Amino acid sequence: MKRKFLAVLLSALMTAAVFGGCGANSQAQSSGTAAASSNTEQTSSGSTSQKKLKIGVTVQSLSNQVWSGACSRMKELAEAAGNTLTYVSCDDTSSKQIEQIENYISSGCDVIMVNPSDPNAIETVCKQARDAGIKVMCWDNKMTNTDINWIIDNEKLGYMIGEQAAKFINEKFTDGKCEVAVLDYPQTQILLERENGILKALKAKAPNASVVAQQPAIDATGGLDAMETILQAHPNVKVVCCIGGGGAVGANEALKAANKIADNVGIFAADATNEELAAMLAGEANRMSVMITGTPKTIGETVYKMLVKLGNGEKFESQNVYREIFPITADNAKQYYTGK
Amino acid sequence: MKKLVHLIKEEAIFIVLLVLFIFFMCTSDRFLSLPNLLNIARQVSMLGIASVGMTYVILIGGIDLSTGSIITFVNIITAYFMVNMGMNMWAAILIYLLVSTGIGFINGFLVANFNMPSLIVTFASQIIFEGLAYIISKGMPIFGFPAAFSEIGQGYLGPIPIPIIIMTVVFLIGGFILNKTYFGRYFYALGGNETASELSGIRVKRVKYLIFSLSGLFAGVAGIVMLARTNSGQPTAGKGYEFDVITAVVLGGVSLSGGSGRLANVVAGVLIMGVLKNGMVLLNISSYVQMVVEGLILLLAVGFDCVQKKGLIKA
Numbered sequence: 001m002k003r004k005f006l007a008v009l010l011s012a013l014m015t016a017a018v019f020g021g022c023g024a025n026s027q028a029q030s031s032g033t034a035a036a037s038s039n040t041e042q043t044s045s046g047s048t049s050q051k052k053l054k055i056g057v058t059v060q061s062l063s064n065q066v067w068s069g070a071c072s073r074m075k076e077l078a079e080a081a082g083n084t085l086t087y088v089s090c091d092d093t094s095s096k097q098i099e100q101i102e103n104y105i106s107s108g109c110d111v112i113m114v115n116p117s118d119p120n121a122i123e124t125v126c127k128q129a130r131d132a133g134i135k136v137m138c139w140d141n142k143m144t145n146t147d148i149n150w151i152i153d154n155e156k157l158g159y160m161i162g163e164q165a166a167k168f169i170n171e172k173f174t175d176g177k178c179e180v181a182v183l184d185y186p187q188t189q190i191l192l193e194r195e196n197g198i199l200k201a202l203k204a205k206a207p208n209a210s211v212v213a214q215q216p217a218i219d220a221t222g223g224l225d226a227m228e229t230i231l232q233a234h235p236n237v238k239v240v241c242c243i244g245g246g247g248a249v250g251a252n253e254a255l256k257a258a259n260k261i262a263d264n265v266g267i268f269a270a271d272a273t274n275e276e277l278a279a280m281l282a283g284e285a286n287r288m289s290v291m292i293t294g295t296p297k298t299i300g301e302t303v304y305k306m307l308v309k310l311g312n313g314e315k316f317e318s319q320n321v322y323r324e325i326f327p328i329t330a331d332n333a334k335q336y337y338t339g340k
Numbered sequence: 341m342k343k344l345v346h347l348i349k350e351e352a353i354f355i356v357l358l359v360l361f362i363f364f365m366c367t368s369d370r371f372l373s374l375p376n377l378l379n380i381a382r383q384v385s386m387l388g389i390a391s392v393g394m395t396y397v398i399l400i401g402g403i404d405l406s407t408g409s410i411i412t413f414v415n416i417i418t419a420y421f422m423v424n425m426g427m428n429m430w431a432a433i434l435i436y437l438l439v440s441t442g443i444g445f446i447n448g449f450l451v452a453n454f455n456m457p458s459l460i461v462t463f464a465s466q467i468i469f470e471g472l473a474y475i476i477s478k479g480m481p482i483f484g485f486p487a488a489f490s491e492i493g494q495g496y497l498g499p500i501p502i503p504i505i506i507m508t509v510v511f512l513i514g515g516f517i518l519n520k521t522y523f524g525r526y527f528y529a530l531g532g533n534e535t536a537s538e539l540s541g542i543r544v545k546r547v548k549y550l551i552f553s554l555s556g557l558f559a560g561v562a563g564i565v566m567l568a569r570t571n572s573g574q575p576t577a578g579k580g581y582e583f584d585v586i587t588a589v590v591l592g593g594v595s596l597s598g599g600s601g602r603l604a605n606v607v608a609g610v611l612i613m614g615v616l617k618n619g620m621v622l623l624n625i626s627s628y629v630q631m632v633v634e635g636l637i638l639l640l641a642v643g644f645d646c647v648q649k650k651g652l653i654k655a
Contacts, residue, residue, distance in 0.1 A: 063576045068479025186627060216627035220481075220570040221577065225383050229621040232376040233368070253571055257494045275483050275572060296480075 053078075053311040056104030057087035058097055059115040059139070065273065067115065069296025074304045083308070094121035101125045105132055111311040113303065114146075115139040135310040139303065140190070142320060147310055149320050150303070154190045157270055157290055157325050158197020158243070164288045164327055165198075165241050165268040166205030172264040173238075176208040180239045181230045183217040183247040194243045194270070202241070212237060223250020231258055238265050240285075245271030248286060252276075255285045272328045277337040280330045288329045295336055352644060353593055353608045356637075360612060364619035371622055378501060384614035385503035386569075388607065390562040390585045391592075392514035393444075393555030395606050398589055400530040400548070401598025402458035404555045406447060406465040407585055411563035411578030413469040414440045418564075419482035419573025422489065429489045437560045443469065444556020445549060452548035466582070473575050483572040493568030503565045510561060515603045523550060531598030588613050591641045612637070 055078060062068045071087040078085035086104075090097035094117050102125060104112045112129055116122055119141040126136050126145040138146045169178045180202065184195040195214075202209055213230045217223040223246060230237060231254065240255075242248040248269035255261055266287035269276065272295075279286040293299045309316075328336060348355070364371040390407055397404045418436045421427040443465060450461045495502045518524040526547045529537040538544045567573060592609030594601030616637065620630050 062474060062479055063579065065480045065575075068474065072478065184627070213621070213624050214626070215621050215624070216630075219576055220572055220574055221566065224570055225617070226621060228379050228383065229376075229618050232373070232379055232618075233370045233622045233624075249572060250570060253494070253569070273481075275481060278483065 051312065053083040053110045053308060054108060055083060055085040055111045055113070055307055055311065056101075056107070056109040057085065057113045057115075058090055058100045058104075059087065060090060060092050060117050062089040066271070066296050066299060070300035070303060073297045073300025074307075077301065077304045081308075085304075090117050092117045094118045097122055098125050101129060105129050105134060109134055111135045111137065111307050113137045113139060113307060114143075116141050116143070119143045137303075137307060137310055146319065148306065148316050150306065150323060151320060152190070152292055152323050152325070154193035155197040155200075157292070158194035158199075159201045160197075160290050160325060160327060161194070161241055161243075161268050161270060161288075162198040162201025163205055164290075164329075165239050165266070166202055166209070168266050168268070168287060169206045169209050169239055172266075173209075176206050178206070178209045178239055179212045179234055179237045180209050180241060181213040181215070181227070181234070181237045181251075182211055183223055183226060183240060183242040183251060184214055185216050185218045185243055185247075187216070191243045198241045198243070209239070217242065217247035217250060218244065219246040220250040220253070223247035224254050225250070227251040227254035228258070231255075231260070240267045242267065242269035245269055245273035245276050245289060248289065249273070249275045249279070252279050252285045261285055272336060274338060277328065277333045280328070280333045281337060283330070288327050290325050291328045291336065292325050293323050295338060297338075353591065353605050353612070353641070356641070357608050357612050357615065360615050360619065364615065364622070368619065368622040371619060376618070376622075378499075378504065380611075380614045380618045381504045381507070382501045383618065384610050385501075385507040386562040386566050387584055387588055387613060388507040388610045389510045389565065390559050390581070391588045391606050391610055392510055392603070393558035394582075394585045394589045395514070395592070395594055395601060395603060396518070396527055396551045397458065397555050398586070398594050398596060399527045399598060399601055400534075400551060401596075402451065402551075403586065403596075404444075404447070404458065404462045404552070404559075405582050406443065406462040406469065407555070407559045407562075408578035408581035408583075409466040409469040409473075410440050410443050410556055410559040411566060411581060412575060413443070413473045414560055414563050415567045415573045415577045416473040416477045416482065416575060418567065419485070420476055422486065423482050423484050423573075429486050433564060436564060437557060440560025440563065441553050441557040444559070445553040447556070448549040448552025451552065452545040458552075470579070477573070477575045479575055481572050481574045485568070485571060490568050490571045493565050493571070503569065506561065506565060510558060511603065511607060514558070517554075518603055523547065527551065528599060531600070533599075584613070587638055591638065593641075596642075609641075 057071060057074065059067045059071060062071065075085050075087065088100050090100060097117050098121065101112060101114065101122060105128060112134055114122060114126065116138065123143060123145050126143065129136050130145055136146045138149045140151060142149050142151055170176045182195065182198060185191040186195065199211065202211065212234045215226040215230060217226045227250060240251045242251060248267050251267050255265060261284055265285050267285045268288045270290040272289040272291035276286045276289045293302055370376055394404055394407065414436045417439065418432045421432045421435065422429060447462050447465055450456050451458045492502055497505055518527065526542050529542060530544060530547055534544060563578065566577060588609045589606055590596060591612055592601065592606030594606060616634065620633065
């Protein structure tokens with residue numbers, strides 16, 4: 001009896017899968033032809049684009065608030081404009097990301113955006129997409145087989161963190177003598193570039209400051225643990241430079257718990273997360289954080305604009321588009337702080 | 341001679357701890373200061389608390405991969421209750437512990453009644469609850485707790501940080517359950533031979549419910565401390581945490597095939613992880629090297645366990 005039931009269930013599932021597969025295919029084709037016909041429409045009706053775009057997005061992970069925040073904003077905007085936008089996470093696995101891009105190709109997307117887990121692993125599949133006439137945008141890496149790469153100059157970003165820290169050191173300490181801790185994450189190449197930028201700027205702009213500790217911290221817990229222990233080894237650390245906002249939030253908690261918050265203590269970081277901004281506004285140790293493009297919402301809006309521009313066949317000046325970076329301090333934190 | 345070999349076999353983990361202690365004492369002048377020792381204990385407190393539940397699960401030959409996810413999920417819902425709904429902190433903590441125990445119970449229920457491997461059940465709940473945490477938090481951290489709440493993670497009772505006190509209490513309760521109650525003996529019996537235990541009248545299902553519920557509960561307690569320490573409910577808070585906990589338990593000599601292990605040795609395993617991490621930061625060892633050393637230590641500890649079982653070291 002049981003076996004019979006299982007057999008029926010399995011065959012039902014298989015039929016469903018077959019029909020489902022066909023359905024998806026025909027849908028893909030129809031949307032393809034729809035896109036083609038609307039294309040001709042667009043050329044006849046001029047620049048006002050009424051073309052409905054189908055956009056596919058794959059990011060490394062949705063566990064990062066920047067990606068998740070930006071993706072949900074992009075979806076909102078796409079829905080409001082009548083376009084279709086699907087976003088998925090590849091959970092830092094290249095093979096999964098390749099499958100996702102393949103699925104986007106066969107479902108007839110007009111634009112695909114990839115935030116690569118490993119850019120080299122997806123070059124081939126991106127080429128396939130472009131051969132199929134799909135526009136490809138890469139978020140974060142300088143790839144070859146793309147229409148545009150939206151990238152950060154990480155060494156420049158790191159340099160900005162170091163520069164701001166150096167300015168603070170020279171203001172608060174006579175002769176610029178000060179102990180500095182760097183919370184890094186050299187396991188990731190771009191974050192290593194950031195760290196190098198920080199160290200270069202410190203060496204150039206605050207030559208008397210000494211970096212006494214370099215320890216990894218990618219999130220708040222990591223930042224907290226590392227900072228607590230660094231304070232044991234070097235109680236006189238006054239300035240902390242972090243490669244990202246997570247570590248900076250943890251470092252601030254450690255300094256707070258150790259009663260070290262003072263006028264001459266400062267954390268300098270990147271990401272300008274809401275938590276960092278809240279700490280800046282409350283007069284805690286976070287002094288500056290480099291914002292990249294803007295809040296996750298702004299990032300979503302910026303990316304969405306670029307995707308639509310790509311989908312409508314507009315040209316960009318160069319394949320590599322560098323993202324805007326600017327420092328946020330207590331002075332301008334309020335206008336970027338979006339509450340809890 | 342026989343006695344000595346036996347001693348080394350039983351207490352090897354303490355010897356490793358001692359050697360590490362002496363090594364860091366000689367290489368860093370800051371290591372042996374009282375504030376630093378308290379710092380180590382405070383940093384391992386979450387690991388220690390969660391390791392008690394994991395010890396039980398591994399004792400019966402199971403594994404709990406949902407620990408990190410339980411921490412993340414309840415962190416997010418508690419943060420949501422306290423910050424977005426203004427709930428009283430004690431009520432939030434109560435809900436927290438109930439939910440985490442409940443998730444553990446569901447794990448136990450599935451494992452006991454459907455004979456599903458705990459590896460799969462808890463891996464599935466790991467994914468489910470991680471996803472739910474993202475849905476509730478929309479991927480953004482939730483912060484701004486009442487000051488009294490962060491005291492749990494950052495405060496002191498006299499000179500001793502509160503997380504250390506919580507950890508000590510949990511270890512005492514955990515040790516009491518394991519060594520002084522019938523249930524504790526059942527854990528060993530189940531791990532040794534499940535069929536024999538069932539035939540001798542132990543209600544195996546009930547024991548499994550209890551074990552997984554306790555694992556959930558202790559993960560919950562660890563999560564509260566973590567939430568109060570970082571002062572922010574993060575959707576990545578517990579990611580991968582179960583592996584740290586499993587590492588500590590295995591370091592403590594609890595056999596992955598079940599049936600043998602002592603909680604005192606797990607305490608030592610937890611401390612080794614803390615001392616190692618702290619010492620390497622004090623010496624400013626690069627993070628690449630840190631990874632290598634952590635892997636080597638784990639390999640040594642498990643290797644020792646396996647060599648013992650094969651009888652290569654004869655008592």
